[in-house]
Amino acid sequence: MENSKTTILRNRPQPNVTYPLKVIYCGHCTLPVEYCEYYPEYDRCKLWLQQNLPAEFEKLISISGGIDDENSEEKKRQKRGGKGMIKTKKKEGPKQICVSRATRGKKKSVTVVTGLNSFGIDLKIAAKFFGTKFACGSSVVGDDEIVIQGDVKDDLFEIIPEKWSEIDEDFIEDLGDLKR
Numbered sequence: 629m630e631n632s633k634t635t636i637l638r639n640r641p642q643p644n645v646t647y648p649l650k651v652i653y654c655g656h657c658t659l660p661v662e663y664c665e666y667y668p669e670y671d672r673c674k675l676w677l678q679q680n681l682p683a684e685f686e687k688l689i690s691i692s693g694g695i696d697d698e699n700s701e702e703k704k705r706q707k708r709g710g711k712g713m714i715k716t717k718k719k720e721g722p723k724q725i726c727v728s729r730a731t732r733g734k735k736k737s738v739t740v741v742t743g744l745n746s747f748g749i750d751l752k753i754a755a756k757f758f759g760t761k762f763a764c765g766s767s768v769v770g771d772d773e774i775v776i777q778g779d780v781k782d783d784l785f786e787i788i789p790e791k792w793s794e795i796d797e798d799f800i801e802d803l804g805d806l807k808r
């Protein structure tokens with residue numbers, strides 16, 4: 629049984645070597661057939677297998693696909709490229725400032741400003757500016773939020789673009805009244 633195969637195999641291990649039990653070498657690339665797929669001329673390897681070891685060829689293609697999978701190889705490559713392109717795209721958060729009024733207690737309102745950070749504005753400086761401008765308490769809360777004591781929301785549409793010329797009034801969205 630072994631003999632019929634031996635005649636067509638090359639680089640066969642020594643007869644006294646019992647392990648690996650059964651290695652079949654490719655006549656095209658001379659590697660064991662399971663490594664053919666790493667060989668650049670894999671299609672030629674498959675062709676050789678198909679002609680010389682049809683049984684092994686059947687096994688191989690049932691795992692890795694048909695002989696003319698050049699197209700799928702192409703697709704894989706394109707997919708990989710596509711992913712790379714997405715990766716290089718810089719992620720940027722939306723530039724938007726939101727102002728809203730929130731009620732505290734029965735008749736007290738505060739004004740909440742979010743998004744100044746997205747314009748690269750120092751929140752501490754901004755909070756101080758608002759406090760001075762409106763003569764009221766103003767503090768930084770969280771990552772990108774300033775709470776101004778008092779209802780000054782409508783004034784902010786004028787004051788913010790005035791103070792920071794890069795912020796157009798259109799960048800400021802009025803969220804209205806929020807319950808806090």
Ligand SMILES: [Zn+2]
Pocket residue numbers: 654655656657658659661663664667673674
């Ligand atoms: Zn090969």
